[in-house]
Amino acid sequence: MSAQRSAWLFLAPAAIVLGVFFLLPVIGAFVLSLTDYDLYALADIHNLRFVALGNYWTLLHRPLFWSALGHTVYFVAVGVPLSMVISLCAALLLHSPLARCKPFFRTALFAPVVTTVVAVAVVWRYLFNTKYGLVNYALGWIGLHPVDWLGDPHWAMPAIILFAVWKNFGYNMIILLAGLQAIPAELYEAARIDGASTWRQFRHITLPMLAPTLWMVGILTVSGYFQLFAEPYVITEGGPLQSTVSVLYLMYNEGFKWWNLGSASAIAFLLFLIMFVVTACMLRLGRKEAEA
Template sequence: MNTSRAAWLFITPALIILGLFFLLPVIAALILSVTDYDLYALADIRNLRFVALQNYWQLLQRPLFWSALGHTVYFVVVGVPLSLFASLGAAMLLNSPLARFKPFFRTALFAPVVTTVVAVAVIWRYLFNTKYGLVNYALDSIGMPTVDWLGDPHWAMPTIILFAVWKNFGYNMIIFMAGLQAIPGDLYEAARIDGASAFAQFRHITLPMLKPTMLMVSILTVSGYFQLFAEPYVMTEGGPLQSTTSVLYLMYEEGFKWWNLGSASAVAFILFVIMFAVTATMLRLSRQGEKA
């Protein structure tokens, strides 16, 4: 048996699984997005009609879609930098030689990642409850006015973003720690001998050496925030006044609340195109930065 045949023999099971559980559903969703597949077609397939790009056109004309897209962009623009800053800061603190009890803090900071998002979202919803939440109780005890965190459209989005950052930054922290530990210590030692300050070491050694890691973490984090669903679903159900409705939440409502599966599939592919464009832009900017 030659090497090529052996390689295909080993990867064939994985290709079959990917084809059955990824490629075929994607093709089926693409077909659904150009039909009016709804509750009537679900009851009788003969009610299914081909509508070409009508689902996409109608979505682009709906104010709710553009509102949901704006909320999603808000999640990404605000949440991604906060998540990167928190994860990189925690990684640098844990990678410091002055840090104590590193295994404990690594476990404690990573624990939110492996907890069930629905369970911790319910806990956060009670913490930020207007009447008996712990956060408002703390504000009231120091004489500050309480806030309707999840009932005020101006505060609901920041509250969800804060929860999402807390829930997910531990994953990026572990990746950053691996990147920091891969930086040769001789570079820092030479910089200290030359009299470089801690900030200068961070700017001229840490950040340049972390560029590949930063790019990967940024792409993963951007993709995750574009697909934000469970947080607004559990904490606010898209409210108040649809102020926290994301694109993925809109897709859920179209598909599983109103049973407009064709429209829901169209939402999914529009989101895919947007994510692909943003990721491609990030990669191109990264390559241009390396050439410069």
């Protein structure tokens, strides 16, 4: 009994902090999502009304919400595989015995992760500039016409995806590199003795041994990419023609631009529900793959 009391005494500070700064705000946000809390309620609490699931019903019948969800799903569907492929390639190169100056390249490739989003986004806005951007300069150098990357609805989201992948792939690279280093070298030696090619070693040793790490990286990346906000907020401000408005960007506009805090809270919980379903499916699929 004394051991349990001691454990609870040690856990109490962390539990109190989590309760005050996480659990209570979540409960408060859920309560807000069931009301029409807006600018008028801020001025006078008597203007607050309980609308139950009215905010959720309104959002599900709102074209802009479905458009924002489509943009977010597009960002996740393209950005996550691209980010994981680049991260895996970078990790394989750094893990290769032919690589030189590994500490330097590890630091250089990881540096974008710890840089400020706003600062690097401003730089990328200049890179994608239609008139004097380096990207269009490179296209012109190989004989292609310049592209209005940030002004064309068809190219704005791909530009944001490229920026997000460059900004975040270093984090996954470090995790995958740790997974590669945990694979026993004896397996590769035995495969080489048996005459297995590099591709067969990668297919039958590296990928199966790295599968749990890949699933974890995939789940983390999906969860992070569903929370797309900073990139379109800084680079395109949701444009052009609302082609880069994400679910989180819509929530920000509802809450802090139009002061519809009830609707913004409902968007947050709908996004949480979507992320929960997607990650739960990925976890279940990963368990089935592990059992097989």
